[in-house]
Amino acid sequence: MPTFGKVATCTSPAVWMVEGYSGTGGTASLDRTVYACQRHQVTAEAQWLRGLIPESRPASGLHWCGTFTDYDPEASG
C-alpha cells in the first residue's frame, strides 16, 4: 500500500509533480512522487526524493506543495 505524507510546511498549490525513480531504463521503478510549487521544485528534486532520480511533470488538479506518496517497493517489484 502506498503511504502518504507531507514534507514541508509550504501552503502553496503545486505546479509540479516530481517523480522519483530508482534504477534506470527498463528496470526503473517509481518509488515516490512529491508535489512542489515553483519555488520548491529544486528542493523537491534535491531533497524530498531522498536521492531518487527526479523527473518533473506539470501537476494536474489541485495538490499542495510538499505532499508525497511513497509506493511499496515490494508491490512494485
Ligand SMILES: [Zn+2]
Ligand atoms: Zn512550496
